[in-house]
Amino acid sequence: MLFNSLEFFIFLPIVFSLYWLIGNKRIKQQNLLIAFSSYVFYGWWDWRFLFLILFSSLVDYTIGQKLNAEDKPSKRKVLLWTSICVNLGFLGFFKYYNFFVDSLVDSFTFFGGQLSINTLNIILPVGISFYTFQTLSYTIDVYNRKLEPTKDFLAFMAFVSFFPQLVAGPIERATNLLPQFHEKREFVYKNAVDGLRQALWGLFKKVVIADNCATYANMIFNNQYEYSGSTLLLGAFFFAFQIYGDFSGYSDIAIGISRLFGFNLKRNFAFPYFSRDIAEFWRRWHISLSTWFRDYLYIPLGGSRGGTKMKIRNTFIIFIVSGFWHGANWTFVVWGVLNAIYFLPLLLLKKNRVNTNLVAEGRYLPTMKEFFQMLFTFFITLVAWVFFRADNVTNAFVYVRDMLSGSLFTKPEIVPITVLGLVAIFITVEWLGRSGEYAIQKIDFINKPLRWGFYMLLIILMFVYTGEQQEFIYFQF
Known part of the structure; x- marks a missing residue:
């Protein structure tokens, strides 16, 4: 369902009217309506992928609860990596399987060998890159004890599937959006x-x-x-x-x-x-994604705190991963490398914050x-x-x-x-x-x-x- 479609111009007033008719004193009922409406909105493309977003929600909700109850570092790491592997596993399969198969076959052909692996007729679920990163932010923040896990699964479902930003962002942090599902919302004209x-x-x-x-x-x-x-x-x-x-x-x-x-x-x-300059551009373009990579990848890798080699390495990693996030094509990787080359002189000369x-x-x-x-x-x-x-x-x-x-x-x-x-x-x-x-x-x-x-x-x-x-x-x- 496109924002600029007739279906959405019918869908939005209905959901809006029902939402405020329920009243802001019935938060759970409002959250139920949001979750249901979001699933209708998402299922308009392909109802089969509703099971994927539901499963992702169940996994991260459950892991969040277990992380909160577990104090042993080794077990907490296992839980965190379970969430990361499940979410990135789904993303990798649906988005990158055919890309890696084609690249592997081409590599063998380039060196004179032969490799026969069949690609799959996979349909990419709409918005999977966005809601995957959104649920990952929840698990990582709970793991780092920056966020108390919610005990309200309905609120969590609504947070993951919130229809206005479900399929193309902004990629919302759980620390910002999830608490809003627990609070009374006022209609302010x-x-x-x-x-x-x-x-x-x-x-x-x-x-x-x-x-x-x-x-x-x-x-x-x-x-x-x-x-x-x-x-x-x-x-x-x-x-x-x-x-x-x-x-x-x-x-x-x-x-x-x-x-x-x-x-x-x-x-x-x-x-x-x-x-x-290009550093300012990346502070202003797709802010929710660039800050996500900064907080969950760049800083954990050491950011710009290390020596020159570490700064160069981390800069290229962050831009290449960002490029690869956009799609399974070498063009996106080159796009990321090119932006890293643009950005690096400013970082090394300490002019990236001018x-x-x-x-x-x-x-x-x-x-x-x-x-x-x-x-x-x-x-x-x-x-x-x-x-x-x-x-x-x-x-x-x-x-x-x-x-x-x-x-x-x-x-x-x-x-x-x-x-x-x-x-x-x-x-x-x-x-x-x-x-x-x-x-x-x-x-x-x-x-x-x-x-x-x-x-x-x-x-x-x-x-x-x-x-x-x-x-x-x-x-x-």
Whole structure:
């Protein structure tokens, strides 16, 4: 069930009405409704995978209880690794089995040998990478005694399957979201309005920006050998705004809808394309995933506390694993390596925490230095996105080579003025609203008629410029 589908526009008001009719004094009944509705929402894709998410919930709930009752370090480690192996085992089987089989067969062929292993016709469960990491955070935090395990299985089920953020995040920590299922939720009109506003902006990002950019990004990437460097650059530009509009749009809708039910989710994007270096970009892009890897992988490995070799090793590990998390393709691994190469000089020179303030704070325009820093960071990010989007590594390298050839300075074969204009307007609104949690959060300063006129304009644009409906990109991860 897509957020931008007719089914969801019927589903959401029904669940919302029933939820508040139950009343906030009946927390268990509200949690039951959320869990049931979330399973309906998830089962809309394929009901068979409901057993997988239920089993994952049962495993981690049970292990959480046992960890709390066990004091012996060796037994606690066994319990922790049981959770890790079960969760990553399911993730590895469904997401990476065929990839490893194909890679092994190709390796034998490369060295002149023969190996016959059949791949399986496996359907990837939607959102498995997201809810797997969410349940793992619960077990790890209970193991580290940062969180008391819940005794309410219904609340835990609702936490794992919470439908607004179930299939594409944000990846919520148990320390933040789970306690909210034990507390009385109040309907606060101001928060609900703010949630609807953020959801509207997220829907605009998806329908108007991402889906329209996708049309041209797909056209150019799928026929890359037919176009000049300038057109290929345009294709990479369109994909950059497709993936940003698509993924941050989903996060905005998820966070906004959650507010309607009295829940607060963590911020997932903070205007990443206004970053002045790649370290700042990664503090602003997919924040829930980058901080997850930081806290549960990078820091346990030693982080940046050790010597130069350890810093280099840990940087490459974190980015390669992040790339591999995104998909079973060598393109994602190369994308991760490329970002590690970008990031490493800043880390070694201790400049990875230079740009922590808001860009052009208190000013309408950036300085020339800030402008060129943002332009350079966006460009190298653009090059990395080519590997993320390409079908294979060879096509990605050829795409970059041709994009940076002499034909980069020729007239593009494709110049979609309307879509470029929409992106330009979008960038302007994002820039003006960069001090908020999302671009139009602080629109209250405009008088009511103009404010409602702006909302209506967004809705009209969504109807007029509805592109070919695309699934959210991160559903495949």
